[in-house]
Amino acid sequence: MSSDPWGRVDEQGNVYVRTAEGEHLVGSWQAGSPEEALAYFERKYQGLEAEIGLLEHRVRKTDLAAKDAQTALEHLRQQVVEAHAVGDLASLAQRLDTLSGEIESRQAERKAARTKAQEDARTAKENLVAEAERLAESTQWREAGDRLRALVDTWKSLPRLDRKSDDELWHRFSHARSVFSKHRKAHFATLDAERESARAAKERLVAEAEALSDSTDWGDTAAAYRDLMARWKAAGRAQRDAEEELWARFRGAQDVFFQARAAAFSERDAEQGENQKLKEALLVEAEAILPVTDLKAAKAALRDISERWEAIGHVPRDARPKLDGRLNAVERAIREAEDAEWKRSNPEAKARAAGMTGLLQAAVDKLQADLDKARAAGNASKVAKLESELAGRRALLDQAQKSLQEFSG
Structure with missing residues (x-):
C-alpha cells in the first residue's frame, strides 16, 4: 500500500482521495506500482488546478462575459465534485x-x-437639447451654426436611450x-435688402x-469729401x-x-520755401541791430525790416513759429532799450532818486557824528548799536x- 497527504492506494489497487468528509474512491490502478497510481491521479488534480487558474485569469484580466464565465465555472465545479483526482479538492x-463571488460582483458592476451609462447618456442628451434651445435664439x-453642427x-x-425618451429628446433637439435656421434665413433676407439699399445710396x-x-476750391471741396466719406x-x-x-470709383474720384x-500745394510750398x-x-539783418547802441537808428532799422517782412508773404507752416520768434526777440530787445531810456530821462523819477539819496546821506552823516561822540565817551553799548544802524543806512545809501x-548814464 502507498499513500501521501491527499490520497492512498490499497493492496487491491484502489485509489482514494482524502477530504474533510473522509476518503473517497477515485479509481483503481492495476498496471503499475502504487506510486505510479498516485502520480497519475495527482496529475489529473494538477490539470483541474490549471483549468481553474486559467479561468481566474480570464475573469480578472479580460472582458470575459459574466454569463460565459459562470458557465465555465459551473463546468469546473462539477469536475471538482466528480473529480477522479488526488489533491486538495477543498481548496x-x-x-x-x-x-463565483467575483463573477457575480463583476456582473453587478457591469x-x-x-x-x-444610460443615465449619463440621458443627462448628456438633455444638456445637448438645453444648449440647442438656447442657441435657437x-x-x-456663424458661431451658433457651427456649435449646432458640433452638437x-x-x-x-452617444448611446441610444429607450425609444420613447430618445424620440422625445430628438424632437426637441x-x-x-x-x-x-428659420431665424438665420430671415436675418439674411433682411440683410440682403439692406445691402441693396446701401448699394443704391453708394451709387448716388x-x-x-x-x-x-x-x-x-480746395478747402470747401476737401470738406465736402469728408462729408461724403461720413455718409459712405x-x-x-x-x-x-x-x-x-x-469703392474703387469713389476712391478714384477722391484721388x-x-x-x-x-x-x-507743392507749388505753393515751393513759393513759401523761397519766402x-x-x-x-x-x-x-535784424539780429545785427543788437545790442542797441543807438535807439533811434535801431527803431528806424526795425521799421524798415518789418515792412519788407510783411511784403514777402507766407512761409511754410512749420517754419513760421521759429521765424516769428526770432523777429519778436529783436522787437523785445528794442522795447526794453526804449523802456530803459525812458527811465533814465524821467525827471520826476530822477528827482525822487536824488531826494532819497540826500535824505540817506544826511542820516548817515548824523549817525557817524553820534558814533564818534559815543566812542569818545567810551560808551561801548551805544557804539555797538550805532555801528549796526550806520551799516544798514550805508547799504541803503549805496x-x-x-x-x-x-539816470546820469
Missing part, C-alpha cells in the same frame, strides 16, 4: 466559490455601469435647430464724388462685388481731386546812489 472548491449666426455630431456619438455718393473731382460709412455695406466696384490739390529764405536773410547814477 479548488474554495477558489471556485471565490471566483449592470450598474450600463445603468450609469442666438444671433451669432449633432456629439448626439450621434431637431425643433431647436429648425428655429435657429459715387456720382457726387465724381462731380467734385475736378474742383479747385453710415450707408452700410452693399454686396461684396458691388461694394468693391463702387483725382487730392492729387490735383497736392500738386497745387522762408528771404525772411531768414531779413532776420540776420543802493540809492546806484539808482541815481542810472
